[in-house]
Amino acid sequence: MPADKHPHGRRPRAKPGTLKRLIKTLFTFYPRLMPLVIVGIVVSAVVSAIPALFMQKIIAVIEKWYAAGNWAAARAEIVPHILRLVVFYLLSITSAVGYTQLMAYITQGFLHKMRRRMFDGMQSLPVKYFDTNNHGDIMSHYTNDIDTLRQLVSQSLPQLIISGIVISTSFVIMLYFSIWLALVVASGVVGIVLVVRKIGGSSASYFMRQQKAMGQTEGFVEEMMNGQRVIKVFCREEAGTADFARINNELFAHSRNAHKFANMLMPILYNIGNVLYVLVAMTGGLLLLSGADNFSLSGLPFSISIVVPFLNMTKQFTGNISQVSNQLNSVIMGLAGADRVFELMDQTPETDEGYVTLVHAHIAPDGTVTESPERTGKWAWKHPHQDGTLTYTPVRGDVRLFDVDFAYDEGKTVLHDVTLYAEPGQKVAFVGATGAGKTTITNLLNRFYDIADGKIRYDGININKIRKADLRHCLGIVLQDTNLFTGTVMENIRYGNLDATDEACMEAARLAGAHDFITRLPDGYQTRLQGGGTSLSQGQRQLIAIARAAVADPPVMILDEATSSIDTRTEEIVQRGMDALMHGRTVFVIAHRLSTVKNADVIMVLSQGRIIERGNHDKLMAEKGTYYQLYTGAFELE
């Protein structure tokens, strides 16, 4: 897998407007709580900058009574200040508790809602999206990207707001005390910004390279771990280890540099803060010594009661700037993550203009169809017409393709002029080389893809007019990739029909020839399957998939290499079940083994998107064409 396709390989840079959209989403999810959180953050931040004012007042009191050493008199003045301070503190703590609790609640709720939105949106995406995007990459939206959002929403955003407020409040108070000293601090800020840009920038660029190298490593390791048995059989351990060492070293080099710069940033910022502190102290000292006039918003005269709290403010000020720069990496990554999350949400969903729907129906002996509010075991298409009338057509399973053309990519037509009729109860088989278009036809029937030209009719109705969900209800499908889900065997079979009773599921399993082996599993039907049923053989998985389709009981079924991994002896057993399953249904069969398709009513031989031969087995054998050659082994099926 080329590295740049890998989820880690992307450059974490967000589109403009992502932050705005993120915040807007937060507010739409929590329209009442978010303003409360903001109030909490602001109160808590402003209050935490204020004590400097009290400190100034208290030191002034100390100075006043210092020489006299009169504690009683001083206490009378100090206590009210301290009481007021305590009130502020209580306010600050209360609001901090409030907003952090709310934020913990909101963050997790936000992630949950984002995940759901992504997932819900994803369910409505066309199959094409899943066919054209790397699955690992889609996955990483739910893992990596959501993780970066967690950090961003729960920590970085509040921290940025707090730091922003503390920095600006502190600066105002600084100006209130002394504009000269504030200017010294401001010059230090310029220095800090420069350092952050230089070192922080290097760190960020190495972090990105590290992510990319990580992706490469993961790709390599994944391939090798999956091929470990082959490696053993070919004694290739050493060669692989050498390749791995190279990739591993590259990852090491980038991650070391990334962490080196990141680790250096804090001590450097911290000590710029110290230097600034010294500069402020020196300037303050000089100003005090020279007796220069103070120049400030408060108009207070210059004194030690200004210098000391000012020094504390400097500390707080630079501390908060460091905090902001510390959050920088996570903000950049978080916004890149948010960007990708939004991108998935913004994918255009599958369109569905279908208005013909599936309804329960009564079918009178004379053939008239009436809609029924409850289950009748019979189904009909309800077809509203432009003139306001309704017609009902019973569902029979008659599928016809007329001159169908199709291309996955513009210009590369994979099906040409395909015309075929499948009458109710018929078995239609497709035979042809890989890439001949067999699976494509089935993709079109249930509208995973839409045809470019021509028409497909189901019971005489153009499938474009049928609501997709209803169309798919009437088409069962069993694929070579079984795709079982984590859960019990019973749950997996019931996936075909959520209303099916246990008995119905077991009956379906019997039909598919799966019952015997299921009962031999440790917990029978209640055996839990993990990871798509890895504990079962491929053949057993296919049997369960067939049972799943059987329980859905659709009038039309598509079997795409459904029995390819079942050995011929078992297939004999399955075949009986399959025959029972196919009875009374229209069935499309794609199979590699010609023995599977031999008894079809009609066999279509496909080549490069065209039907080149059609007829039943005997007819095709008599024609002595491609099918004959395939069947007798005179021609290679590839």
Next chain:
Amino acid sequence: MLKKLTRSIREYRKDALLTPLFVLLEVILECLIPFTIARLVNQIKAGSAFPMLARYGVILLLMAGGSLLFGALSGVFCANASCGLARNLREDLYRRVQDFDFENIDRFSPASLVTRMTTDVGNVQMAFMMALRIAVRSPLTFLFSIIMAYVMGGALALMFVVVVPLLGFGLFFIARRAMPMFKRVFPKYDRLNSAIQENIKGIRVVKSFVREEYEKEKFGDASEDIRRDFTRAERIVAFVSPLMQFCLYIDMVIVLFFGSYLIISSTGSAMDVGEFSAMLTYGFQILASLMMLSMVYVMITMSEESGRRIVEVLDETPALTSPDNPVTVVPDGSVVFEGVSFKYSARAERDALSGIDLRIASGETVGILGGTGASKTTLVQLIPRLYDVSEGAVLVGGVDVRRYDLHALRNQVAMVLQKNLLFSGTIRDNLRWGDPNATDEQMQHACRLAHADEFIRALPQGYDTYVEQGGSNLSGGQKQRLCIARALLKQPRVLILDDSTSAVDTRTDAGIRRAFRETLPHTTKIIIAQRVSSVMDADKIVVMDGGHIAAVGTHAELLERSDIYREIYTSQNRGGVAHAC
């Protein structure tokens, strides 16, 4: 566990030791700076002359410079040590997995090995980084700050130390309560992720059964479950920062009130305004270091699970190793099973194979037939010693396989696995797996035998065509033929094909077998197949059933003697038209 992990530090031991040293120096300077600043402030307050102030200024600048230097150095060494540890751990894991025998491989899924080598190593790296710097730094800062505060403020320092137990207790309590909750959430996360993965992979199934709403509900429930648990845990953790603020505020009030008292009542002899603000700085440092310590505690505990998972792999010892003084030459391709029985694990109730006696002469072609679960694959895996027998012995070239050097044996016994796998790289690269020094002629020869040469030449880039991971850009039959060619390049004495031509049509299949017969007369060929036609013309056909050998003989003999064989044969040849040509 810790010992096992730290053993991988190796060449970064120096960096790992230097980091705390520089952290120590940095902390000492860091704690002296407020002390010196307090002196400076007192000088300013006392109205000292400029040279005096300048002296303090220069000292302070030097200290800041030193602290910066030490801090940056500790950062660099720490990056070296932690990233180095991660690199070595990845390498150790990788090498260990290379030593795995099949039994070990069965025990770990590839996905879990990948997670261990990436996410888990990453977690350990982070924890190690924190341990090296912050876990060293915080207690030191804590200690020095208390000492300095005591030096400067005396009793006052002791007064505000009372908040330390408050914060310590609070943090400990929070960590204790939150940690099990986090631990509980992580497996739920794994479940959620695997549900998403299944949904993405099975989207065709979801859509064709119209189960979108059902899936949404299922996902919503799983996600909500995580939200509930995570919110509970996060809400507890959310108390950390207000708690920290609360303690800091208590300190502030104490310092402001009692500090003023001390200054005024002693007229500056016990304490002065300079110390006043320094005390606040120390108070802050003490609390901050406690908080960092609690964070480290949480981080390290959380990475414990990762560490355990890594050590689990490192501790996994392969049971299959080359013996001392191994035999390195395989004299011929004869294979003998003597009273072999086999179980996949000692605890397994049933033998996968039992009572196997079989003699295959060098150069023979042997077919193996049998239903799913008949242990055909298990049988042949014993020949290149991918597993060891539980009882009896397997002899290749007349020598017990356990006496061979593993590489020597496996180079002479080529096996094409049931699960064919090609690797990303060109076709040429993939073929070279069989023989790294193969010439173009040799490759083409092998490909012609495997009937692969023709289709490779038809590809636009021929032998230089890039094969995607797992060979996804080739058809099943093409992959199988490449895998056979790859095995042929080893020029083995024994060639085993485990259902390796299932996707190849019957004619080509027959052609490959003919080529084998004609050009590899001295190589023993063992072929597992589902089609009778694939083994019909073998010198010997072994029919397996439920871990036993049901019958051995030629096609004609077995048709007469073996019911199972007859049943398979007729099931595949119903309708009169034979598969084989």
